[in-house]
Amino acid sequence: MAVVDETTGTGPAKTAGSSRMRRRRRSSVPLLVAVDATAAAIAACGVQLLFHRWFVPALLVPLWLLSLASQRAYGPAADTGCSRRVMGAACLAAAAAGTAWWFAPRDDLLHDALVALPLAAGLTVGLRRYRPARLRSGPGRSAGRVLVLGPAESASELIAALRRGHGPRPQVVAVHRAGPTAADGRAGAEAGMSGDAMDLLRVVRRTGCDAVIALPGPELGADRLRRLSWDLRAEGVDLMLAPVLADVAARRLAVRPVAGVPLLQLRAPALSGLPRLPKELTDRLLALLGILLLTPLMVVIGAWVRLDSPGPAFFRERRIGRDSHEFTLLKFRTMHRGADRRKGELAHLNHYGSDRFFKIADDPRVTGAGSFLRSSSLDELPQLFNVLAGQMSLVGPRPLVKDEVAALSEDGSHRLLVKPGMTGLWQVSGRSRLPTEERIRLDVSYVENWSAALDLSILLRTPSAVVRRTGAS
Structure with a gap:
């Protein structure tokens, strides 16, 4: 793991390795759709073989994919809360089947749907969980490569917390110490970026990372983070903000808009009830x-x-x-x-x-x-x-x-x-x-x-x- 100090300079051309990683990231969505379609198709075949009826099996695959899409199961964080998203899709599809049954009261339609949807949900969760790591979305997958941006002490604490985690761990490929944003360097000024930002992009390109994890600190203000998100977007790299508390489970955190400002809500621990x-x-x-x-x-x-x-x-x-x-x-x-x-x-x-x-x-x-x-x-x-x-x-x-x-x-x-x-x-x-x-x-x-x-x-x-x-x- 490299520790990168701040230097000034213009970034080299993108490496072939980082370009391959970004192509893989863009190709993960159709492959994920194919995994989910396979799960639904297996469930449809099972229902058809059991009951010898074709109506629900014929509609199951498109209905299932639309339901998953409505639950944002193909976004950049598709593997986060996978079971919750799949259960939401199953409930939505069941509601659609119930509505269809209300207007066309055929018991076999509702019966077959209630058998097919749990099968599709279980197969989807299983196939998503055990598919090759290279098909998983987001930097949290086991093959994810991340660059940590922030003070050295906070970066060490975050890396230790990532290593203690029990799920798929990202690979920390570099630590970049955040510094002042004064514009230095003619090339950086012409591009509207500070020398430090140029150096960060150079490290991003050299390491071929999938995401940058920014740690809170006085050097990373709102304006700098906003500009950084645009710079990383052009590189096809995600920007994630680490919470102040590293040892907090994700389910206890929620983004809550207050007066139009997105705030991070920390839910109280579940101790009783x-x-x-x-x-x-x-x-x-x-x-x-x-x-x-x-x-x-x-x-x-x-x-x-x-x-x-x-x-x-x-x-x-x-x-x-x-x-x-x-x-x-x-x-x-x-x-x-x-x-x-x-x-x-x-x-x-x-x-x-x-x-x-x-x-x-x-x-x-x-x-x-x-x-x-x-x-x-x-x-x-x-x-x-x-x-x-x-x-x-x-x-x-x-x-x-x-x-x-x-x-x-x-x-x-x-x-x-x-x-x-x-x-x-x-x-x-x-x-x-x-x-x-x-x-x-x-x-x-x-x-x-x-x-x-x-x-x-x-x-x-x-x-x-x-x-x-x-x-x-």
């Missing part, structure tokens, strides 16, 4: 299912712990849950008796260097069975009983002890607004390898940006993190 009810029910049902299926394994582990070293099978510890309520956390015992009394003499080995988290490599207090249970995370299976009792969730921030809660910052204390979890965002992002502040930041980010989709993503990533034993100890 109806959105959380399905999570509560799902947690308890899955915990009950897990207990029923894993009871034989837990019995074997409990016996192994008892035989491996003197002491009980379970370790109980008071932890702080949602709204600062205390509860007793259950785990399989992984340490010898009296381990807490040795904490002081081993404090100098704590690789976190902080009293808020205590963990050392090759801890002599850990038993033989405990070492395996920790690395495989099997010691946490008894927490399913905490989930079933409503004290914990399957996914959430790490449960803290009193001393850790007392040391939390104001932002860090937001993690107490939700139930702690058996697994969480930092557990699948590096586990014990992560520094203390990064773990707290990830927990707070989870609270602020919670959604059912995020929970599902973390649950699906957890087995892989456990198998890799990344950062476990």
